[in-house]
Amino acid sequence: MKHNNNHIREKEQFKKLFKQEHIDNFEERFKVFEVFLQTERHVTVSELLELLNENGYQLELSFVRDTLELMCRFGFAKKIQFEDGPVRYEHRHLGRHHDHMICTKCRNIIEFEDQRLENLQIQIAAAHGFHMLQHKMEIYGICSNCLKTRMHPMSLVMAKQGERLIIKDFTGGAGARMRLLTMGLRVGDELDVITSPGKGQMVIAVDCRRYVIGRGLAQKVLVEPREKSIYVVKRNEGRSDRSN
Structure with a gap:
């Protein structure tokens, strides 16, 4: 219900501002806004x-892009x-x-809120005498679904930037092993x-x-995440708590 109330309020403000500023093609732009509100995804144009199109609205790509830019402006x-991904648009709550x-x-985007982080950033800024206006945090990693598909240990070529x-083993013949040892x-x-x-x-x-290593040689290096042992301990602790 709260979600619907927010959308009703957003639509009312959209109508008021766009008409107040005499933005052209209001009806078509309002359709773009309505469909945008219906999705919780981070969408490209x-x-x-x-x-x-799925909702039966036939509009030009340039018109949709222009409307999104106006929505950002207001x-x-x-x-x-x-990173180097496409430009996306999200709701501004x-x-x-x-x-x-x-x-x-998999490029999945997960939103999260944590008031402890917000408070900590304010405290850090204040400690430096810094007046914070805005900030953003982007954490890059591997989601739980993708982690399930990984082999342990895995080849170094499967690792992400x-x-x-931790290096667990070397595979291949004596020549490859010697080359890796010679590298250090x-x-x-x-x-x-690094890359x-x-x-x-x-x-x-x-x-x-720093070491530069070809993918053929990297294929012969078996690795595991440093934090793997920590995750295993926490998972085991969780099981024991539930079993008691």
Whole structure:
């Protein structure tokens, strides 16, 4: 019910502001706004156009883009872009702030709110004598669904940029193992994935030293997340709590 009330209020304000500012093609723009409100997704212009078509509205892509820009101008929408992904638009909820977690594997976007984080950021800004106007937090990682599909241990070529891993083993023949040892890599080393393009060389770091490694050789390095043991402990603790 609260969700519906918010939408009713948003529609009333949309009508008032767009008519007050004499924005042209009001009826068509209001259709765009209504369909935009119906989705909780972070949509691109093309995705919103597709939703409009599904609702029986035949509009031009440029018109939908222009309407979204007007919605951003009047505070009904917000333009966002995660890394090198496409420009997307989301609802702008007045009086509320949320942040995002972005899965680098499936590109799923998860919204979250945590007042503790909001309070902490205000405290940190105040401690530095800084007057904070706005902020955003984007956490990049791998969502729970994608984690379920991963092998443990896995090949280094499967790792994503930004991951922190532990080398568990080397596979392949003696030649490959010797090349890895000569580079300075050892089983048990903790490494950071600096860059991991879809093809070509990777850059990793071990003990503040950078290494460039081809994907063929990286295929022979088996790794696991550093935090895996922590997650296992927490999961086991959770099971024991429920069983008591």
